[in-house]
Amino acid sequence: MKPPAFKYYAPSSVEEALALLAEHGYDAKILAGGQSLIPTMNFRLAQPGVLVDLNRVSELAFIRPADDGGLLIGAMTRHVQVETSDLVAQRLPLLHETMPFIAHPQIRNRGTYGGSISHADPAAELPAITVTHRGKIHLRSTRGSRWVDADDFFVGLFTTALEPDEMVVEIALPPLPPRTGWAFDEFSRRHGDFALVGVAAAVTLDPAGAVEDARLVFMGVGDRPMKGDTAVALLRGQVPSADLIEEAATRAAQEDIDPFGDVHASAAFRRHLAAVLAKRVLTRAVERANR
Amino acid sequence: MAGRYFGQPIRRNEDPVLLTGQALFTDDVQLPGMVHVAFLRSDYAHARIRSIDVSRALDRPGVIGVYTAEDLGDYWQPGPLLVPPPPVEGIIFHQRTQVPLAKGKVRHVGEPVVMVVAESRYIAEDALDDIFVDYEPLEAVVDVEKALEPDAPLVHEDLGTNLAARVVQRKGDYEAARAKADVIIQRRFYYDHGLAAAMENRGIVAHWDKKMQYLTVWDTTQAPVVIRNGLAKMLGLSESQVRVIAPFIGGAFGPKIMMFYPEEVLIPWLSMKLNRPVKWIEDRRENFVATTQERYQVHYAEIALTKEGRILGVKDRFYHDTGAYDPYGLTVPINSQCTLLGPYDIPNYHSEMNVVFTNKTIVTPYRGAGRQHGVFVMERLLDLAAKELGIDRTEIRRRNFIPPDKFPYNNEIIYQDFAPLVYDSGNYEPALDLAMKLIDYEKFIKEEQPRLRAEGKHVGLGIVAYVEGTGIGPYEGARVQVESTGKVNVATGVGTQGQSHFTSFAQIVAEQLDVDVRNIRIVTGDTAEFHWGTGTFASRGAVVAGNAIHAAAKKVREKVLQKASEEFGVPVEELELRGGYVHTKDGRSISLADLAVKANPLRGAVKPGTEPGLEATMYFGPERGVTANGVHAMIVEVDPELMDVKIKKYVVVHDCGKVINPLVVEGQIHGGVAQGIGNSFYEEIVYNEDGQMLTASFMDYLIPTAMEIPPIEVGHVETPSPWNELGTKGTGEAGAIPTAAAFVQAVEDALADYGIEILEAPLSPNRLFEILKEAQAKKGT
């Protein structure tokens, strides 16, 4: 469990890092918190020739208010900073509620927002939350800069829209609209494990109590964050009764996800869990929206 | 004899060095010129080796040598059979032991095939990628029952069968008992025990000093003396030329005694060959496939009872997965066969054990060592019988307990030490009563559970009893010496891997010599300090080494008093040993340090028939083991939607005879329960049909963390063993043995309205999901 030899660079600015990526491209990997990359290197599953370590690029660690009432979060912001940020608690309560579900405190001290979404583990929380918030991701390379919608960023299993010479510099998360309730829940084997299934929900009610808009995003049941569009279609325009929520959750778990089976959970069990959790988060989101 | 030291909750002597990172572990050994080894291990469970090409690895800069089985010459030998088969009539036993490097064929994933030595571990691992082994894959033997079908592929072709052993043991006449029974319950049970996953993996550093002609080996072994003797013989050295040190070890739990591991045989050989210090540290990936583990058994068991719930007899036929080789003989399945009988008075027993070779990692004891499997079967049979007969589950156990006046109790079958399975002593009802009190049994059943059920909660209780055979022979020894510094030096041959020996052994000595335990230095696991011994296993340290230390300390006490009596001219009976001094009634006193100086004079001769110093060496060799017992109880809450189980309360009542240090006993129990909880709901080794382990990392092999372990309440009952002077019984494995049996009972109880029967362990949310679905499907039809 020793990685093969690699070259190591520790740039201190984004410009420097981008230059290194431009030079080494396919052969290079960015090192952020290292909580996913280092294990895969020790198992020799990833064998990058060059590591570009962002840990000294302090300009990438920030949480800033955005004009739309949401937040801008720098790629090198540690999970623990998001978890303990008052700004996050005030403006993005769904994100705040979700942070403690990520791994253990030791890992949250190191792992970063940018690392998590770039790694794009389909069972990870931050990709699902970023999609739920309809976030945008800011990518840069020496060739230029672009913003990508979260929906377009996650393209498959551990695969994103990032080009080899690009890096994530920040993430923009708009706030949830008024009269919106939200909830997150997941089921994992042990406290701190990647979840077997997780679900985030946000439900916006109109003044009459009918669903104006809803978002339902599943993790761990497909090759990327999976959107429960069938459920959303069922809910929209309706006053969400318990029966309707149950039906929406069940339908989404049948039609909107594509779970795989492994030693911890069969595909059938993951589907079952997805329905149970979707029902629970939708119920809580509606309760909160009604308050 | 609870005294000033013995029986007291004294804090651990070893903690200051451990907690401040000052303790020496094998990987801390750094020597000038040291080189590093990595092993190429088989990726196949079963394959023929057509050829091996190491030429590219040899060309890599920094590589010093590359070795295959062929390169070992006559040094290549199958390992020894550590435990011969027991003397049971009609026994079948086939010995097939592991080899240093695979030759011709690989028999499990992880079996070492090529050894690379290089200037660093990094280079050695790079070189593994340079080696090409041409394998011809063979069908793997994975399932123990299919393995015995006529057309099954063979792990060892020359045997013509995958049956490693068959042992039938009988007590009384089961068939006659069955004919008289009111109720007979028959089921198939599946019990899978996992791997020890000690915090520290295995490791070896060997240093051959050519000029001294002396080999020093640091080894994470539980049995340094045995390793020293074996290595000397294999390498053609005198035992006095080999020193094996088992330094601090980060947990062992059984698998570190499987001497001789291939690496243990090869690293010292390589050091002599290269004339350089050589280090190999097992990494976690290797540990999953190359360190021995426990696994599953399938039992076809039945119990015959009267309608009052009295057991008339038990019959069992079981299949035990021993892996690719069987160097540890039948220890694990014999423990299952014997421990199944538990604390119960069972007049008739018929048990057929079938041990099966498979293309998997070798099975040897891991904390519990097969006892879990037996306890699970027996406790589940009793649960089913209680249900069938409408008797409370605690009552059916109570009715069948061996009464206190029936000890010593002879089970009339042979145990793992080849002695008849005789329980020395026991008093089982008080343990059950105390456990019921601590878990508040009556109140839970009559008030709590109905109330919570009415609220829609699924809560259940599990309560089970067990025995633990401990403290088997052959022997251990110890040397106790009072130094002229006033400190006391104690050496024994057993190794230590976290059992608190530095404290509990010191307490035994302190009780005799009345010195502060912090002034007693215990040396374990260094063959240069003590020549004789067997090892740390079978919960025997406190019993066997403990009683040897006790005997030696008593002898030293006699010498101390004798010497003081000569000094003062006062008879021994009129002297008092207190606080490191010997006192006379008229107020004179002398310290142990001064007495030690006087016992080793620079002038004047040692009198004939006496020895210098205040020192004694004594041995303790029990004829047979002693039997501890206990009761575990827990309360769980199940979420039948998520299939999650939370343990709300856990109670252990334990009787290990005389307690040397309650903190240590509780620590042993807590650790054991944690492993038991892992074995109930989290840990599971999964092999696919090709013999590949699908759970070979901590991502997939789920060790419970502090978050999954509830607070554990421990109650003590003390029934001293009459078979040793200290009255102690072992306690190392107690926490781990009955946990899954209690867990499954509790889950079944919580889900009573689903009408399920759980006949297997471990469970998992996924498995519960399937079990509930099967039950629903049955209800539907």
Ligand SMILES: Cc1cc2nc3c(=O)[nH]c(=O)nc-3n(C[C@H](O)[C@H](O)[C@H](O)COP(=O)(O)OP(=O)(O)OC[C@H]3O[C@@H](n4cnc5c(N)ncnc54)[C@H](O)[C@@H]3O)c2cc1C
């Ligand atoms: C035991 C354990 C449990 C865990 N449990 C969870 C969990 O429950 N939920 C969860 O979500 N995560 C979990 N994680 C993962 C953890 O959250 C990681 O920190 C995270 O997934 C990756 O972040 P990182 O900063 O460590 O990235 P790294 O490991 O440094 O990098 C991950 C990948 O992203 C790339 N990368 C990093 N930063 C950038 C960037 N700015 N631009 C482009 N590419 C980049 C790297 O090149 C690499 O390919 C767990 C990890 C461990 C070890």
